Amino acid sequence: MSAEFEAELKDVAGTLAQIETVLDLDALRADVASLEQEASKPDLWDNPEAAQKITSQLSHKQNELRRVSELRQRVDDLGVLYELAEAEDDTASKAEAEADLAKLRQEIAALEVRTLLSGEYDERNAVVTIRSEAGGVDAADWAEMLLRMYLRWSERHDYPTDVYDISYAEEAGIKSATFKVSAPYVYGTLSVEQGTHRLVRISPFDNQGRRQTSFAHVEVLPEVEEVDHVDIPEKDIRVDVFRSSGPGGQSVNTTDSAVRITHVPTGIVVSCQNEKSQLQNKAAAMKVLQAKLLQRKKEEERAELNALKDGGSSWGNQMRSYVLHPYQMVKDLRTEFEVGNPSSVLDGDIDGFLEAGIRWRKQTENA
Incomplete structure (x- = not known):
């Protein structure tokens, strides 16, 4: 693997690891399990407003967990794919891996922004x-x-x-x-x-x-x-x-x-x-x-x-x-x-x- 590609991949993997720590994946999985239990109750829709809130939270947390898991899998796979392309001297596959790395960097940067939303009311409508x-x-x-x-x-x-x-x-x-x-x-x-x-x-x-x-x-x-x-x-x-x-x-x-x-x-x-x-x-x-x-x-x-x-920041x-x-x-x-x-x-x-x-x-x- 080229030194430049390896360094970039390591940087992207490090950013994703920080995101995983902030999101606390174990807690996220526990939340999903708890919400799935709530959503499966037969009387869920007796209170439509509460039911909608539960199903919305469940969908969001499931998507967030899936998104992080898929990004981690792609990061882990990319290094192997690049090494195979290098071993076979496959220029087209190396170019594809480099393009995938650039795309991964963008997607992980977008996910990182979500971790910056930690204000008291940030998670609300x-x-x-x-x-x-x-x-x-x-x-x-x-x-x-x-x-x-x-x-x-x-x-x-x-x-x-x-x-x-x-x-x-x-x-x-x-x-x-x-x-x-x-x-x-x-x-x-x-x-x-x-x-x-x-x-x-x-x-x-x-x-x-x-x-x-x-x-x-x-x-x-x-x-x-x-x-x-x-x-x-x-x-x-x-x-x-x-x-x-x-x-x-x-x-x-x-x-x-x-x-x-x-x-x-x-x-x-x-x-x-x-x-x-x-x-x-x-x-x-x-x-x-x-x-x-x-x-x-x-x-x-x-x-x-x-x-x-004695003052404060103003937008x-x-x-x-x-x-x-x-x-x-x-x-x-x-x-x-x-x-x-x-x-x-x-x-x-x-x-x-x-x-x-x-x-x-x-x-x-x-x-």
């Missing part, structure tokens, strides 16, 4: 809110483009999504949208997307064809669970009901089933109109409100901690630029990660940005 900011109708259109980008990203990964509410703008696009993405560790993954996203392009809404800069804000929260104990007294909320509507005011529901909840002490307003039942919409809106209050509590605690530390508000004119580029302003194909990014290909963001955050925390 994510509740994402997108709001148009400065830029008028272009900003509303930009907010809708971002909504599509995240829904397409979720679709690429087979992550279920649930759109709670969309507030449509008058001319085009949306004022805001709130949706949930359900998958293990999706909050930790998407949390690096929080901040202001900037778009530069020739405005399709300007009859003089001028360049326009518009902004939209992305907020990412962890879905609340029963253990969070976010107490919201009834006297602190105002509940309004209204008729669900689509773009242009088109009615999509003939009853006042949509719900808007205002948290009076903080002024936080949330709404939900995707369910047919007013009770279901109220329950979904309350979960979003709890997530926002939980995030507010976390921010207050973080601010106090940063004050004690800054504007975090990514998408330029469609005069050149084509998407660049993250924190990580410096960039690509020259905005169309692919806007179609949901954002994994590179997510991985770079997660690594950057970990480095910032350790600095």
Whole structure:
């Protein structure tokens, strides 16, 4: 085996060994066995919400275990395959082994990112809110483009999504949208997307064809669970009901089933109109409100901690630029990660940005 190939293979195998240690494969196997036992109970689906959580966790942990095991097998096999190709002086097989090693390095690096998600809420589902900011109708259109980008990203990964509410703008696009993405560790993954996203392009809404800069804000929260104990007294909320509507005011529901909840002490307003039942919409809106209050509590605690530390790291508000004119580029302003194909990014290909963001955050925390 060539010294260069052997050194690279050893490096990749070492990274995988570190991942195996962090994931604790024995504990992972025990979790899978326990969840399989839970999933086989005859009364599992008496509580659909709990059943869905168990089956989702089981599927995720089985896939994670399978993924690590397959990577280990490929690493172990690759050295043998390369030695055979060298012994037979098979140039084509050696080139194939080198290509496989490069692919393995990428896949193991992607798995390594998952081990960096160790925050308190990282393994939860994510509740994402997108709001148009400065830029008028272009900003509303930009907010809708971002909504599509995240829904397409979720679709690429087979992550279920649930759109709670969309507030449509008058001319085009949306004022805001709130949706949930359900998958293990999706909050930790998407949390690096929080901040202001900037778009530069020739405005399709300007009859003089001028360049326009518009902004939209992305907020990412962890879905609340029963253990969070976010107490919201009834006297602190105002509940309004209204008729669900689509773009242009088109009615999509003939009853006042949509719900808007205002948290009076903080002024936080949330709404939900995707369910047919007013009770279901109220329950979904309350979960979003709890997530926002939980995030507010976390921010207050973080601010106090940063004050004690005499400052603290800040991500800054504007975090990514998408330029469609005069050149084509998407660049993250924190990580410096960039690509020259905005169309692919806007179609949901954002994994590179997510991985770079997660690594950057970990480095910032350790600095």
